[in-house]
Amino acid sequence: MPEIFLVMRKPGNIRVLCQALEGHGYTCTGISDKKALEARFEQPLSPDLALVDVSGFGESVWSMCELLQHKDVPFIVLSAKQELGLSSQTLRYGAASILEKPIVKTSLLKLIENMAHASAR
């Protein structure tokens, strides 16, 4: 079962994303800061994908993106409209895509499915 890291500050976002993804066969792990991300990477299996909501992290978001890139984990960045300019910098750290919130659920599921297939190949 593919595992997805949900790197985000808002518990409410983790909850609704978990509900949406688990219903389609994914396993989700909520991660709310850099320390937790580092701790998770100490475990043997890496996730298949990460969703990173940049809101609320401040400068630490760049180092988390770097870590995901370093661990070869593909990730999608979620951003509020007013943060899109800043969020575009995550592309330098290997972000596969940037999606503006609120995201259309079906579009997100399709994107994840495509990325999962691509990484499987």
Next chain:
Amino acid sequence: MSNTSERISTGLVELDPILFGGFIKQSSYLIRGGPGQGKTTLGLHFLSAANPQNSALFIGFQETEEQLRANAKAVGIDVSNIHFLRLSPDEHFFTDQQGYDVFAAADVEQEPLAQSIIEAVERALPTHVFIDSMTQLRFLSADIYQYRKQVLSFLRYFRERGATVLFTSELSTELPDDDLQFIADGVITLDTAPTGSFIQVSKFRGSNFLRGPHQVRLGHRGLEVFPRPLPPKANFSEDERWRWNTDIEKLDEILGGGLEAGTISLITGPSGIGKSTLASLFVARAAAQGRKAAVYLFDEELSALLHRASSLKINLKEPLTDGRLSIEQVEPLRYLTDEFARLVMRKVEEEDVELVVLDSIAGFELTLGGSHESKTAIHALAKSLSRRGASVLLVNEVQALVGQFRISERGISYLSDNVIFMRFMEVEGELKKLLGVLKKRLSAFDTRVYTYEIGPTALSIGAPVGKQGWQNVLGGQQAVHE
């Protein structure tokens, strides 16, 4: 399509006649109004009216079930047969920071919401449904078009399961509810005017209804509705009518034998001229003849009226004691205008009261509401009483003591079948009192103007002013002694 002859009660006995018998079964009704107007209370009344064989479902997006039960209990509404489906967030939504912004609310909440409602409906099989409020669904719809489709489909779902639905909207300029008004089979608005809160039906598919605002009171008995009395179509008629008189022979002669039963009479004049005393004479005589009268005092204290009547040997105390007469001193702000009208109508219908005195019209206006509303209310009430065969005495005070003659400054003389005027006249530095009949629709009367005196017993009529050598007494000029 529902059968328009099948009605179900609104839960408010006074609202049912406004809708000509209640809501039409399997229809949907929009209840509009700002905060605190009584929309939820109306919904609870409606649900509580479901009989024990039926089931009622409250779908709430705001208050908790505990709050709703407590509020209902506080105003005496029995909610024991009501199923509550709470769709409002609990405290964990706040404490656990369960707010989200990754998806639109429609994407996240619409499906579980629909599922919760379907489960509740399958469980309760309700015949009565109240949704508080439909505005919440707007936030779960992607756009106006989706919202409209959602609401239509939602209401059809209930209709096809045999339910009658009431749903509320939260009125605001930012979120108008015009679309809901088009969708609903009926629209009922609760609002507030300077004269108090009111309920108004503006749409009711498949049935007639009583138009216009009807006053309501939201209080310790829940929502109370006071439909404005409408005069019955058939006029009271008798070839030879009973006449109310005063037992003062000369005065009754001037009146052509008295005031015909079922008529509206205006006694008009300035302050202190004896209008209430004249009304008391009619009332005392009615009681002496075994007929019931009711007097409503808006200005004068009851004790003052009784004291004056007693000193003038007008017997009010005895009929007051044995029930032939009732006198109520109407306190300011106690009644709404339509509530007062209902009280008087009940008095006439249930206690066979035949003569009603409203003393005075100015007091009625001050005590019960604004002048325009009061004029309409007096018109409706007096006509309703008159067409049911009761007689009405309206005591009207004109402001001018002397000067240009006016029947009334309130524009209500058109309403009266009979007008008795009383006024002062100055003669050589002395105030004289004059009385005359200006109008009688049903019989002839003495057209001359008379002087009169009050006391030491009741009222005594003098000679016609013409015979005393005075003329132009109504012209506003000083009387001229020829």
